[in-house]
Amino acid sequence: MKTDERPILIAGGGPVGVVTALALAKRGIPVKVFEAQTEINDSPRASTLHPATLEMLAELDLLGEVTTQGLVARTFQFWDRPARRLVAEFDHAILAQDTTCPYVVQCEQHKIVKMCIDKLAAHPHASVSFGTPVESVETHADGVAITVAGANGSERFEGSYLVGADGGRSLVRKALNIAFDGYTFPERFLVLTTPFDFGTEHGVAFRAYFSDPDEWANLFKVAGDDGKGRWRAVFPTLPGQTDEEVMSDEACESRLQKFFPKTGRYDIFHRNIYRVHQRVAVRFREGRVFLAGDSAHVNNPIGGLGLNSGIHDATHLAELLADVRAGKRPESVFESYDAIRRPTNIEYVQQQTIANKKRLEERDPAAREANFEALRKTAADPAAHRAFLLRTSLIESVRKIKAAAE
Numbered sequence: 001m002k003t004d005e006r007p008i009l010i011a012g013g014g015p016v017g018v019v020t021a022l023a024l025a026k027r028g029i030p031v032k033v034f035e036a037q038t039e040i041n042d043s044p045r046a047s048t049l050h051p052a053t054l055e056m057l058a059e060l061d062l063l064g065e066v067t068t069q070g071l072v073a074r075t076f077q078f079w080d081r082p083a084r085r086l087v088a089e090f091d092h093a094i095l096a097q098d099t100t101c102p103y104v105v106q107c108e109q110h111k112i113v114k115m116c117i118d119k120l121a122a123h124p125h126a127s128v129s130f131g132t133p134v135e136s137v138e139t140h141a142d143g144v145a146i147t148v149a150g151a152n153g154s155e156r157f158e159g160s161y162l163v164g165a166d167g168g169r170s171l172v173r174k175a176l177n178i179a180f181d182g183y184t185f186p187e188r189f190l191v192l193t194t195p196f197d198f199g200t201e202h203g204v205a206f207r208a209y210f211s212d213p214d215e216w217a218n219l220f221k222v223a224g225d226d227g228k229g230r231w232r233a234v235f236p237t238l239p240g241q242t243d244e245e246v247m248s249d250e251a252c253e254s255r256l257q258k259f260f261p262k263t264g265r266y267d268i269f270h271r272n273i274y275r276v277h278q279r280v281a282v283r284f285r286e287g288r289v290f291l292a293g294d295s296a297h298v299n300n301p302i303g304g305l306g307l308n309s310g311i312h313d314a315t316h317l318a319e320l321l322a323d324v325r326a327g328k329r330p331e332s333v334f335e336s337y338d339a340i341r342r343p344t345n346i347e348y349v350q351q352q353t354i355a356n357k358k359r360l361e362e363r364d365p366a367a368r369e370a371n372f373e374a375l376r377k378t379a380a381d382p383a384a385h386r387a388f389l390l391r392t393s394l395i396e397s398v399r400k401i402k403a404a405a406e
């Protein structure tokens with residue numbers, strides 16, 4: 001059989017697009033990535049990389065760099081925020097027999113994008129273009145074509161397949177008329193980045209979830225571009241609040257002071273506010289076009305699962321594309337992409353993140369106490385502790401997929 005030498009086209013040079021590109025390029029497959037922005041977006045977004053994802057990044061020779069540029073977080077915690085009381089702590093070390101990476105690495109997503117692009121530069125059959133938004137998509141029985149805007153006007157590119165890794169507002173998904181079912185939360189999420197050391201001052205782990213009927217919070221530490229370390233605090237805002245009401249110096253200061261009072265003002269490096277959704281595309285594939293990452297599914301960030309599941313899409317898809325291109329498996333195997341990735345996202349990412357948010361914002365005192373008790377009991381029982389972490393670290397989802405394939 002003659003190998004199809006046309007490139008695989010990728011719309012979107014975010015983390016999922018470039019991980020897909022690297023996984024393909026390393027197998028010798030020609031690939032072209034088109035990114036709308038003119039440079040890597042370095043605003044604070046995802047950073048948590050779970051054990052199952054770290055194993056995938058290890059296969060792409062990215063684990064060492066991700067670990068060096070990130071922070072290893074073996075434990076995470078649940079807190080009762082109004083009482084400022086630690087409820088339970090979970091330790092990934094209990095997964096030592098289950099994974100080569102019994103820990104989480106917090107590595108900012110823009111660093112992951114840069115690492116992948118640097119590695120792609122070593123593959124002459126791979127290219128990444130910035131400032132090139134994909135404008136339209138054509139699909140045929142035996143190929144795809146896209147038009148891309150560039151400095152010299154629109155240009156048309158043909159390829160064997162197209163991966164839509166172009167984020168939550170995906171043009172590729174819309175071009176194929178694929179509905180994005182689900183809902184948008186009425187409240188937006190605020191992220192404040194500060195160098196204040198919640199770990200040394202208050203014993204907070206590098207990743208911590210605070211339950212509060214009035215204002216839940218997440219706190220996690222990242223290395224920062226200078227490696228000096230900084231904390232990101234995530235809070236819900238009230239529906240209808242304006243940017244000014246939420247983002248002003250005074251509003252941010254009083255929110256952090258209410259969280260953990262301290263003498264002197266908080267130094268705030270960065271603030272951003274964003275809309276949060278729970279949505280899943282009704283199909284992840286249409287002929288020779290695939291959706292991966294946020295273009296296929298979006299979720300709230302509590303639990304740090306969105307980017308992880310996008311990387312799982314990327315590695316899964318790259319393997320299928322490589323196998324079909326090499327003639328090892330028939331094209332019909334592509335049906336498994338939608339048949340596996342979609343329910344896996346619903347079961348392990350949508351359901352989990354919805355439950356995580358509900359647990360943090362629970363208002364009923366008896367239900368809150370029952371949640372705390374359940375977390376304490378789970379943390380105290382080694383078998384339950386391990387089972388809980390197998391699920392949250394996405395190892396269980398990967399095992400389930402493997403078992404179904406055997």
Ligand SMILES: Cc1cc2nc3c(=O)[nH]c(=O)nc-3n(C[C@H](O)[C@H](O)[C@H](O)COP(=O)(O)OP(=O)(O)OC[C@H]3O[C@@H](n4cnc5c(N)ncnc54)[C@H](O)[C@@H]3O)c2cc1C
Pocket residue numbers: 011012013014015016017034035036037041044045046047048109132133134135165166167168170171172272273274292293294295301303304305306307308310
């Ligand atoms: C403000 C914010 C904060 C977040 N915080 C967290 C968090 O704390 N924890 C967490 O787990 N997740 C978080 N997320 C979600 C997480 O960032 C995403 O799950 C992750 O970025 C998904 O990667 P992706 O590559 O699929 O999509 P994206 O990162 O969105 O990348 C898509 C890329 O496609 C490009 N693009 C769009 N349209 C086109 C086009 N037509 N042509 C070419 N390129 C195009 C975009 O410019 C972008 O670079 C956050 C998201 C946002 C928006």
